[in-house]
Amino acid sequence: MILRNVAIRHGRKALSAPLRKSFLRTLTNDTISAETHSVERSIENQLKQTHSIEANINQLHLTDSFVPPTLASEASEAVLSNHEHKRHLKKRTGKLGSVVEKHYEPQQLVLNPPRPEDVTLELLMASQSHLGHATSLWNPANQRYIFGIRQGVHIISLEETAAHLRRAAKVVEGVAYHGGLILFVGTRAGQTSCVVKAAEMAKGCHLFEKWIPGSITNGDQILVKCNIKVVDKDDVDISSGYTKKLEEWKALKPDLVVCLNPLENYIMLHECGLNNIPTIGVIDTDADPTWVTYPIPANDDSLRCVQVIAGVLGRAGQSGQAKRLEAAAKGQVTWQPPEGLGSPEPDKKTQREASETNSLIDPRGTLDPRMSLNALTPEAQIAKPNPIIREEIPGEL
């Protein structure tokens, strides 16, 4: 709209009316705005009050009805049925499809390790046992185990590895056969499972954490808390007859130590050397083969290689133990008892019974005092009726 034409278009009305109206409005508006302001204020106040009350109530409500998180119980049946269904499906369809030929399953080397007769150059190659260290890191004492150099890395001769591994397996088997205590040591990360498995198979001991220096040379101090037991030729625990001797017996020492990482366990190998304990060790190209009695030149940085070696030695120990028990079943004892262990002391009951039999059977009392001890063995029990037997079979009396 053009302002200069306003007066022409609307005449007097257009010029006067808005002025009057606005004047009136200003007069009236003043009181109204004051009123609305006060009303608004009061409403605000009311709202604030209600808000604060609500907040209070809400807070109370929350603290009262707060329930700590618990198990969703309604889902438990669903979880169970889902799990059962999954197992069922896996069982039914797990063997369908193509068969994968010859592949590496990491856990199989631990669960089902190879035997000494399964050791082939292919297996050793597949498990990376030929890889040595960079040529600058080598120990020249390993020269005869080294096949050559490839890309600046020494390659270990697999024939040497296999031969030395088989020899070590023979040693482990022999020690196990002769009732020796074999200690498997692998203190690097990841070696726990194979070390424990090998010790379990060879019925030996395992060590997968730091070797406590002095465990052999100062075992009487360090291994005080570790209990020992007495077993007979069939590996049956007969500690009850030796309680007094066991209390005072000095700490045991291993008869053979298998070390999977000799570089980190120099102190242990040194202690073994001081005590004439033979050692078997995995010697990489940077290790010193003179630290151990029976070196196995192989890659000690590869877990797969270490698992193969520990598994083979564990299997060897297993077969040695089996042969020993087989011989024991035939009555042959393949080991010598430790010096000073002697015969078990008779428990009081047996002693009393023995004295009674003495008085009954042999009034002169010339019965061999060892008779009551021999009575513990099956042969003696068959040979001579004995009060123990009578006690065990009440029907006889």
Place this chain on the structure above:
Amino acid sequence: MKGSWLPISLRETLQCAYSPRPLTSCRQQALNIRPRQFTTASRKQAIAAPEINFRDRRDRDPGRGGWEREREIGYQGGGEEQSAFVARLLPVSPSYFTAQPLFTDDFLVLQNLMTKHSGLPCVKPGEHPRVAWRSLSEYRDRVGETVKAAKYHKIVEILVRLNKIHPSVRPEEVQTALDQYKRNIDPFKNEQKTAQVDSLGRTLGAGRRKSATARAWLVEGTGEVLVNGKSLADAFGRVHDRESVIWALKATNRIDKYNVWALSMGGGTTGQAEALTLAVGKALMAHEPALKPALRRAGCLTRDPKRVERKKPGHVKARKMPAWVKR
């Protein structure tokens, strides 16, 4: 309990004191070890090869060779000589050379359980049952070995993982293993006891601050306060302390609605006054549970855990250092 830093005579005593096993199984060390300390091997052990037993040569079977040639000892070997009883010594646990056989065995058992049952379904994060595991000292007492905290933490980590297996599919062996490491008391089931109004209309609240303790009985009344039998003005000289005592009532506008009868002991005036704040606040909350948020905001329900800081060696007080002297 290794205690290798102790003299031998003390060491044995401590071993016996700390060992949970009977004394007989603690092998006697103190008396026997002394003469043996100078040599690690007996004379027989120093000889590389065992002595040749010529009786073996007679019995030798020409068909066998090498180590397969058994030496026959015992009853089968013939009774021409005194037959020895055959027995040999073995460690009870395969973890013998770890010097912590019980701990290592426990660890391996749990680890085996974890790998065996790793495929089982787990509960949603945060929904697993809350469990208080045995503390390190409790575990040490049980096995009687010096187990480091970091090593026990490995066990606890496995337990936490096993605890996440869904309860509906959790195997029996896992549950028994978990139960072995649970504390006898479940602190998470502990419900706080709420104070009640007794038959005479009283409520009792207890509070502590610094080394002071206080008990306050609250009854509906006209706003009288007695602390240790004295009026508020007699009991506390400072105005601030007087205000502290009735702060719970003041903050909730209830000074003239309740009577307070309180006992306080130990500590100083500030400690007693603020212990009373807590005691009166708790007692008031028993009367009117709806006041809890207001009391919480007023700081009448929170125990102040600050204590006197201990004095340190090399310091004059807790932190004050001796004055620096040039020489």
